[in-house]
Every structure is written in structure tokens, then in C-alpha cells.
Amino acid sequence: MPGTPETPQAARQVSDAPSPRRLLSTEKVYEGRIWDVVSDSFQLSEAGESLTRDYIDHPGAVAVLPMNDAGEVLLIRQYRHPVGMDLWEIPAGLLDVEGEDFVVGAARELAEEADLAAGEWNVLADFFNSPGSSSEAIRIYLARGLTEVPHHERHERTDEEAEIEFHWIPLDDAVASVLEGRLHNPSAVVGILAAAAAKADGFAGLRPADSPWTAHPSQR
Structure with a gap:
């Protein structure tokens, strides 16, 4: 709300950071001329379920x-x-x-x-x-x-x-x-x-x- 003092949490510096997760498997599902598509299975936490995400593997x-x-x-x-x-x-x-x-x-x-x-x-x-x-x-x-x-x-x-x-x-x-x-x-x-x-x-x-x-x- 307007006028509400900042809490210590909100006052912290905002900065993205690496966040390694447990990688269960990785597979190249498409090989392109410039970039590939990769399918990774991973866990957000040790007790978490397996998640699968497909993404473009890009050189930047x-x-x-x-x-x-x-x-x-x-x-x-x-x-x-x-x-x-x-x-x-x-x-x-x-x-x-x-x-x-x-x-x-x-x-x-x-x-x-x-x-x-x-x-x-x-x-x-x-x-x-x-x-x-x-x-x-x-x-x-x-x-x-x-x-x-x-x-x-x-x-x-x-x-x-x-x-x-x-x-x-x-x-x-x-x-x-x-x-x-x-x-x-x-x-x-x-x-x-x-x-x-x-x-x-x-x-x-x-x-x-x-x-x-x-x-x-x-x-x-």
C-alpha cells in the first residue's frame, strides 16, 4: 500500500542468481542449423516430482x-x-x-x-x-x-x-x-x-x- 514502510525483505538488493536443480535426464530432440531443442527432466526439490521442460539450447x-x-x-x-x-x-x-x-x-x-x-x-x-x-x-x-x-x-x-x-x-x-x-x-x-x-x-x-x-x- 502507498506509504507503507519498506520491510527488510523488500529493501534487499534485487539480483537474479543461479539455482541448480537435480537433473534426471537430458535429450536433444531436435538438431537445428543454428540451435537445438533439448528436453530435460529435473526435480525442483529432493522430494519433488519429476518435471519435463523442452527449450531451445542457444549459443547466446x-x-x-x-x-x-x-x-x-x-x-x-x-x-x-x-x-x-x-x-x-x-x-x-x-x-x-x-x-x-x-x-x-x-x-x-x-x-x-x-x-x-x-x-x-x-x-x-x-x-x-x-x-x-x-x-x-x-x-x-x-x-x-x-x-x-x-x-x-x-x-x-x-x-x-x-x-x-x-x-x-x-x-x-x-x-x-x-x-x-x-x-x-x-x-x-x-x-x-x-x-x-x-x-x-x-x-x-x-x-x-x-x-x-x-x-x-x-x-x-
Whole structure:
């Protein structure tokens, strides 16, 4: 109720944490080109009944919100077949290169999808894309100090990426697009809102780019 003092329980820091459970069996029920579907049986407690959950076993991904010196952010438009829509997104890609550093992967995606390199990197946010059905973990970076990749070094985009369009937009306008329901890509939505919140202290509170990412399955 409004005005009710916080209890010690409510005053505790809110933080997600690993919670190992007893795994009874695991089986790959579908092997895909990018990710697999796994069926796990487990117990919530030692005396609990067996539960079975099917989920996508995903390598994870990184996304980048590029911001120029004028405070504008770059959005890219790309067709997404599962939803049958052209979506305004931010550069992003799978962590499908074994052993690749997360920031290196993000820099690779920024170069391949936006023809940009960045001299300043920070972590904006970490999230699970759909934790009820997928292990996909995503880290979003804020990239500043931007320069263009030389033409002779640019990645040749194919398939859906060949249709990518660029649009620089003031951060406040991007926030309005989210709140008015005009943007739907989760990395873009989370990245834009996180950047708007971080702008309040001039981005001084953001984590360094090499901050631990313990929620990513590869780090547990």
C-alpha cells in the first residue's frame, strides 16, 4: 500500500542468481542449423516430482547500440520471417564463434551490419530473451567514438542482411518510438531504454565492456 514502510525483505538488493536443480535426464530432440531443442527432466526439490521442460539450447548473442557525437543512435531495418515484418533493430548477432571474446563478437557485428568501428565500449544491459523457452542470453553494448570501416574492408551482406537500411535518430525520439509501440525488437527496446536511463548521469554509471557476464551459460 502507498506509504507503507519498506520491510527488510523488500529493501534487499534485487539480483537474479543461479539455482541448480537435480537433473534426471537430458535429450536433444531436435538438431537445428543454428540451435537445438533439448528436453530435460529435473526435480525442483529432493522430494519433488519429476518435471519435463523442452527449450531451445542457444549459443547466446550480443547487440550494439551505436551512438554518435550528436547523441543520435543508429537503427537498422531488417526483414524477420518468423513475424513477417520489417523491424527496426540495432546491430546484433550470434555468439557462434567458439571461444570468441564477447566484445570482439560485438565489434564484429557492428562492422558487418553497420560498417562502423567504435573506440569506446560499455555494457548497457544483460537479459534473457525468452527464459521460459530458450537459454538465449543477450548482452547489449553502448558503442561510441565511431568511425567508418574503409570501403575495401567492408563485409558483403547477403540474404536478409542485403536489404538492411540505416537510420540515425535522436535518442529521445527512439524512446518515444518504443513507448508508442512502434518498435518491437527486444534488443532495440532494451538498449534504447537502458541508454535513456544511463544518460541521466552522462553514462558514468555504465559497466566497463569487459565486465563479467556470469549469466551466460558458457560462464557457469
